[in-house]
Amino acid sequence: MKASVLLVLLLISQLAYSQNDDDKVLIQNYYETCKAKNYSAYNAVNTGIQLFDTRQYSRSLKNFEKALEKDPNCCDAWYLIGYCYQKTGDYQKSLEACDKSLIINPNNSSALVIKANTLFLMKDTLKAIEIFGKAKEIGPDKIDGYYGLALLLHLTGRNKDASLVLQDMDKRNVKIINVRDNRKLKALHKDLE
Secondary structure, eight states, rough: OHHHHHHHHHHHHHHHHHHOOSSSOOOOOOSSSSSSHHHHHHHHHHHHHHHTTTHHHHHHHHHHHHHHHHHHHHHHHHHHHHHHHHHHHHHHHHHHHHHHHHHHOOOOOHHHHHHHHHHHTTTOOOHHHHHHHHHHOOOOOOOHHHHHHHHHHHHTOOHHHHHHHHHHHHTTTTOOOHHHHHHHHHHHHHHHH
């Protein structure tokens, strides 16, 4: 019984720290970049994140907007708004929200990843490749930038370059804590063989 409770708690905590990436290809994780300075804003961001897993993006969006009312410099709320807009298909608003996050903190790898994935969904592969490269440099310990860059290089027929990106990720011992991300990475490795 105790083992079951522990397993459930571990799964819940994992979901709280990774976005619901229900897309079969994309990897987009949430990494706290600029913790809200206001406690109400911090709670609103966390509530919004919890709503991702039930795909309640409009409710998530309201929570992130509430966080910004309390703390207008919460760059995490801005890129999470971008994520909500991306998931609801409003790509232009997604890009605008990510850009607002990047104005507050240009070294926000999560905002770059969401922006790059949005550009990919808009079929702007060249710009997405450029931004994934930046995300990889800013977040060398996170899978998102490596995976996105390698995926797009693969999709544009540059398999050797994609393999080099994944080799670089392996050399840096990037930790993969999300089971879904691990499956996607294994599938990409297989496609590159």
